[in-house]
Amino acid sequence: xxxxxxxxxxxxxxxxxxxxxxxxxxxxxxxxxxxxxxxxxxxxxxxxxxxxxxxxxxxxxxxxxxxxxxxxxxxxxxxxxxxxxxxxxxxxxxxxxxxxxxxxxx
Numbered sequence: 001x002x003x004x005x006x007x008x009x010x011x012x013x014x015x016x017x018x019x020x021x022x023x024x025x026x027x028x029x030x031x032x033x034x035x036x037x038x039x040x041x042x043x044x045x046x047x048x049x050x051x052x053x054x055x056x057x058x059x060x061x062x063x064x065x066x067x068x069x070x071x072x073x074x075x076x077x078x079x080x081x082x083x084x085x086x087x088x089x090x091x092x093x094x095x096x097x098x099x100x101x102x103x104x105x106x
Contacts (some may be wrong), residue, residue, distance in 0.1 A: 012071075019078040028069050034063045035076045042080030049071055 007029045007059070013024035021035050037043075041054045045064040046052060052074075055063040066072045 021076045022073065024071065025066065027069060029069050031066050032057070032063050033066060033072075033074045034061055034091070036061055037076070038062075040078075042078055042082075043071050044077050044079050046075045052075065062090055 007028045009025055009027040011023055013022075015022040021037065023033060023035075025031070034049055034057050039054075039060060039062045041071050044051065045054045045061055045062070047064055047066060052064050054076075055065065057063040060078055062076060063076050064076070066074065
């Protein structure tokens, strides 16, 4: 081993879930963790549980920076904001419709 070369970052754990990818990584310094999935709106990234900036890598993949030497857990999670609105909208419409009917037919 060359005494001038730095050790490479190491992935110690990988977990894939339906809407998430979690990796544990040990780095000798600042590093870019790349998630080999399409970059799209709705993805969020968390480094050690704190929200981090999602980086577009080569206009195709996603990445996140880990700032310094150490162990990190990086979670990429697909949680688009519009899904919450789509879930709540029918209930809001039903509530409004029920209120209108209650006012018209007491």
